[in-house]
Amino acid sequence: MPEIRWDLITEERVIIATERSRRPHDFKKADAPVDPKPKFVSSCPFCLGNETLTPPEVDAFREAGTAPDSPGWWVRVVPNKFPALAPEGDLNSRESGIYTLADGVGVHEVLIETPKHNETPVAASPNQWLEAMRMYQRRLQVLSRDERLKTVLIFRNEGKSAGASLEHPHSQLVGLTFVPPVLQRHIEGVQRYRSRHSRHPFEAIIEHELREGVRVVRQTERFLLYAPFASRAPYELAVLPLEPIARFDQMPDESLKEFAELLQDALRRLYAVLNDPPYNYMLFTAPCGYEEEFWLHLRIAPRLSIDAGFELGSGVGINITAPEDAAQYLRGATPSS
Amino acid sequence: MPEIRWDLITEERVIIATERSRRPHDFKKADAPVDPKPKFVSSCPFCLGNETLTPPEVDAFREAGTAPDSPGWWVRVVPNKFPALAPEGDLNSRESGIYTLADGVGVHEVLIETPKHNETPVAASPNQWLEAMRMYQRRLQVLSRDERLKTVLIFRNEGKSAGASLEHPHSQLVGLTFVPPVLQRHIEGVQRYRSRHSRHPFEAIIEHELREGVRVVRQTERFLLYAPFASRAPYELAVLPLEPIARFDQMPDESLKEFAELLQDALRRLYAVLNDPPYNYMLFTAPCGYEEEFWLHLRIAPRLSIDAGFELGSGVGINITAPEDAAQYLRGATPSS
Numbered sequence: 001m002p003e004i005r006w007d008l009i010t011e012e013r014v015i016i017a018t019e020r021s022r023r024p025h026d027f028k029k030a031d032a033p034v035d036p037k038p039k040f041v042s043s044c045p046f047c048l049g050n051e052t053l054t055p056p057e058v059d060a061f062r063e064a065g066t067a068p069d070s071p072g073w074w075v076r077v078v079p080n081k082f083p084a085l086a087p088e089g090d091l092n093s094r095e096s097g098i099y100t101l102a103d104g105v106g107v108h109e110v111l112i113e114t115p116k117h118n119e120t121p122v123a124a125s126p127n128q129w130l131e132a133m134r135m136y137q138r139r140l141q142v143l144s145r146d147e148r149l150k151t152v153l154i155f156r157n158e159g160k161s162a163g164a165s166l167e168h169p170h171s172q173l174v175g176l177t178f179v180p181p182v183l184q185r186h187i188e189g190v191q192r193y194r195s196r197h198s199r200h201p202f203e204a205i206i207e208h209e210l211r212e213g214v215r216v217v218r219q220t221e222r223f224l225l226y227a228p229f230a231s232r233a234p235y236e237l238a239v240l241p242l243e244p245i246a247r248f249d250q251m252p253d254e255s256l257k258e259f260a261e262l263l264q265d266a267l268r269r270l271y272a273v274l275n276d277p278p279y280n281y282m283l284f285t286a287p288c289g290y291e292e293e294f295w296l297h298l299r300i301a302p303r304l305s306i307d308a309g310f311e312l313g314s315g316v317g318i319n320i321t322a323p324e325d326a327a328q329y330l331r332g333a334t335p336s337s
Numbered sequence: 338m339p340e341i342r343w344d345l346i347t348e349e350r351v352i353i354a355t356e357r358s359r360r361p362h363d364f365k366k367a368d369a370p371v372d373p374k375p376k377f378v379s380s381c382p383f384c385l386g387n388e389t390l391t392p393p394e395v396d397a398f399r400e401a402g403t404a405p406d407s408p409g410w411w412v413r414v415v416p417n418k419f420p421a422l423a424p425e426g427d428l429n430s431r432e433s434g435i436y437t438l439a440d441g442v443g444v445h446e447v448l449i450e451t452p453k454h455n456e457t458p459v460a461a462s463p464n465q466w467l468e469a470m471r472m473y474q475r476r477l478q479v480l481s482r483d484e485r486l487k488t489v490l491i492f493r494n495e496g497k498s499a500g501a502s503l504e505h506p507h508s509q510l511v512g513l514t515f516v517p518p519v520l521q522r523h524i525e526g527v528q529r530y531r532s533r534h535s536r537h538p539f540e541a542i543i544e545h546e547l548r549e550g551v552r553v554v555r556q557t558e559r560f561l562l563y564a565p566f567a568s569r570a571p572y573e574l575a576v577l578p579l580e581p582i583a584r585f586d587q588m589p590d591e592s593l594k595e596f597a598e599l600l601q602d603a604l605r606r607l608y609a610v611l612n613d614p615p616y617n618y619m620l621f622t623a624p625c626g627y628e629e630e631f632w633l634h635l636r637i638a639p640r641l642s643i644d645a646g647f648e649l650g651s652g653v654g655i656n657i658t659a660p661e662d663a664a665q666y667l668r669g670a671t672p673s674s
Binding site: 001002003004005006008012013015016017019020082083084085086089093097098099100101102103104151153155156157160161162163164172174176178180181182183185204205208211212229230280281282284299301305306307308309310312313314315316318 | 338339340341342343345349350352353354357420421422423430435436437439440441442492493494498499500509511513515517518519522541548549566567618619621636638642643645646649651653
């Protein structure tokens with residue numbers, strides 16, 4: 001019997017229909033040898049030594065004395081070559097007949113997580129990965145000073161079916177002059193839940209999930225890795241701090257280390273169980289003005305199924321893997337670097 | 338300069354960023370010979386003569402005297418073999434700790450549009466395609482008597498990247514016991530617009546689009562085919578009746594003929610300009626209780642780009658083809674069957 005589940009926060013429904021459920025290996029690519037990627041690709045704009053193939057860098061962790069746009073860096077940030085938004089423009093909206101439009105003002109950066117083409121999050125040394133997370137923090141910190149930006153979303157596209165056009169390990173950052181619908185609905189849901197239950201929904205979720213255990217993949221001192229009850233798609237995961245923190249850039253370094261380690265562990269578990277699946281992850285940090293109530297979290301969405309006409313036309317996800325089953329497989333995984 | 342555009346009804350924003358815009362042929366598949374499909378495929382459950390490969394049919398247009406689940410049909414409806422929802426169950430929601438869930442009750446049918454494996458909407462005779470549309474009407478009519486169902490969504494997935502798992506021409510129908518978020522937001526947007534402007538937003542859109550012309554692909558006596566101002570993705574199209582009609586199953590046959598012809602024409606234009614692109618279309622007909630205010634419409638969403646981390650995390654679409662450009666290419670197309 002399929003099940004309809006309500007998201008505790010947004011109150012949106014998903015359908016859990018396991019009739020065509022597959023065991024994890026059925027999701028695996030047809031023939032699954034993972035190509036060994038080289039450390040350097042001469043045509044790759046993100047590889048060490050190819051710095052001139054990108055727009056001029058806006059930030060980097062680099063050895064003292066090395067010049068921008070030259071080797072010596074270990075994490076590097078450049079503007080997106082094909083930006084979705086432009087850094088300058090008129091912030092005011094205007095009318096065009098019955099319609100409203102505005103200049104597409106915002107920030108669109110690429111965070112190159114490593115100089116090495118093959119140092120994926122799964123393969124990266126803990127320290128290299130932590131440095132990438134530190135750059136997330138630094139960019140959020142810097143961009144929080146741009147008063148035009150209300151939301152900064154950091155996300156990662158891994159694999160072609162997750163929208164990645166370049167293989168070299170990187171994340172992206174988009175700064176928006178508004179709070180987009182997904183975050184708006186999340187915030188409204190949090191406000192609604194708090195006014196009804198006098199506590200943050202994530203507090204309730206943590207308490208419940210730790211008691212039940214069935215959707216928990218791993219708990220660390222300060223974080224929970226779990227498969228959300230109303231996951232829209234197979235093997236969705238969330239990383240949630242056990243205590244509220246609003247802004248990712250204000251997370252203390254001890255917590256950041258633990259976060260980086262747990263995120264890397266989560267990606268390794270998915271890699272092991274689903275054989276290097278395409279995925280996106282999205283880091284949700286407090287939009288400007290919501291610092292009091294926001295509880296940062298990260299959502300990992302493996303791209304194992306395709307949203308088709310039903311999902312596009314309804315906004316309702318059909319998930320063929322129960323989150324409890326996903327959690328069980330992922331708990332049992334032996335992540336290896 | 339990228340542009341932010343507001344959807345007139347939902348008020349949600351999209352980003353039109355044509356920096357990496359492509360001409361239509363750049364979207365085309367790498368090597369584009371369209372396989373000639375055979376008329377019959379022995380393993381295809383939807384082909385004539387293979388009726389026993391599907392669950393027992395629930396409806397069909399068939400020659401008098403022919404038995405269900407035997408040849409003699411020209412449009413056939415069967416339950417989805419892997420249904421997202423089950424026909425029977427408890428309609429009440431229940432609690433599970435902090436969460437809410439319910440039996441996944443609903444209807445999930447497959448509408449086999451033709452007995453011939455290769456009779457795609459683009460290739461179909463006008464009469465065959467009209468018969469498929471008549472079956473849409475009949476199923477909506479029949480299911481409107483099931484008082485548990487609040488929404489019936491008919492949609493079509495064409496091509497693997499649009500979620501189609503079977504090649505044989507077919508649509509699907511899902512009956513839901515609730516009004517899903519996409520429709521809810523549409524209806525709320527209509528109500529908001531009407532209370533502000535004292536008219537239906539589609540009336541304003543039709544008037545404006547016909548005057549401007551730049552987003553119009555084709556106008557017929559009773560319908561408009563156009564590229565919506567705030568299209569979320571390249572080459573999105575909408576088919577809209579010029580006068581309000583709430584329910585697709587109550588569309589008079591003269592209108593239905595014109596609708597079928599225009600929809601087929603739209604799909605042929607996309608086929609010609611984008612070389613047989615994957616696409617979804619979704620038919621939005623009045624949910625139960627909204628017959629007074631609903632204005633039916635159909636949305637065609639070619640799947641030329643992939644929603645990645647930004648779109649998943651924000652709910653904002655990035656469209657690299659201006660709707661005005663898409664309309665221009667599609668107006669100029671010479672649709673051929």
